[in-house]
Amino acid sequence: MNELIHLTLLTEVFVTLFVIMDPPGTIPVFLSLTAGRSVASVRKAAWQAVCVSFLVxxxxxxxxxxxxxxxxxxxxxxxxxxxxxxxxxxxELLMGYDKDPATSGETNVALVPLGTPLLAGPGAIVAVMLFVQRADTAPEISALVIGTIGVHIVLWLTMRFSVRILKLIREGGVMLVTRIAGLLLSAIAVQMVADAVRAFISGDA
Structure with a gap:
């Protein structure tokens, strides 16, 4: 039976990008970069950051x-x-890190550092390029597109309602989710290196 969307690849794309881009982990950074701004300005920054990330x-x-x-x-x-x-x-996620980019009052932080490299960083770019290599059929291409868009929707929702989310799960909850994301990301990283080494040994490089 022909499927419209490759569900396995869709899940893999969404989970991988979710772990790499770490929506819960962007909450403290986003709040610090948009501190003191109006609600409208914060919402605009969230939208612009996601658009820049998706474009890159x-x-x-x-x-x-x-x-x-x-x-x-x-x-x-x-x-x-x-x-x-x-x-x-x-x-960095597992051991703890502090992202504190220098900003000025009128700097559009939605472009840099939020849109890139915070969201669309090297990890996300490499992951998407590798997924593109695997997407040969229409269902697989659809899965890649929908998975990428889905993660960016989650990113937008996370930043859009970051103040409410932070009040709900508090900083301890954000830290817990960040640590779990670091564990999953480390496993993905090791698998990527192992696959690359296997390709070099087999002469596929």
Missing amino acids: ITVFALFGQGILAYMHISIPALQCAGGLLLLLVAL
């Missing part, structure tokens, strides 16, 4: 392979580098 990821999904071919970089090499980058992020 889309560009790399569409043209990233061409850039790699021009620079003679193989997918396994990129996968290994991406895995190492994800492992560093995972260690």
Whole structure:
């Protein structure tokens, strides 16, 4: 039976990007960067940050392979580098870290650092490019698109209602979810490196 959407890939895309982009972990950062602003300004910043993130990821999904071919970089090499980058992020999530980008009163923080590199960072970009390599059929492409859009919707909702969410789960809850995300992300990173090493050994690189 033909399926319209590859549900397994959809789940994998959504979970992977959710763990990498870490919506709960963006709450404290988003609140600190938009502190003192009006409610309308905070909502606008949330929308702009998500749009910038989606645009950056889309560009790399569409043209990233061409850039790699021009620079003679193989997918396994990129996968290994991406895995190492994800492992560093995972260690930061597990051990605790403090993102405190310098901002000024009129700086549009929705573009930088929120949209990129906080949301659309190297990990998310590499992950999407690798998923693009696997999406050969229409159901798989649909799963990739819907999964990516779904994560960005969650990101927007998280930042849009960040004040209410923070009051509900409090800082301890955010820290707990962040630690769990770090654990899952570390497993994904190790798997990416292992797959890349296997590809190099088998001569697929």
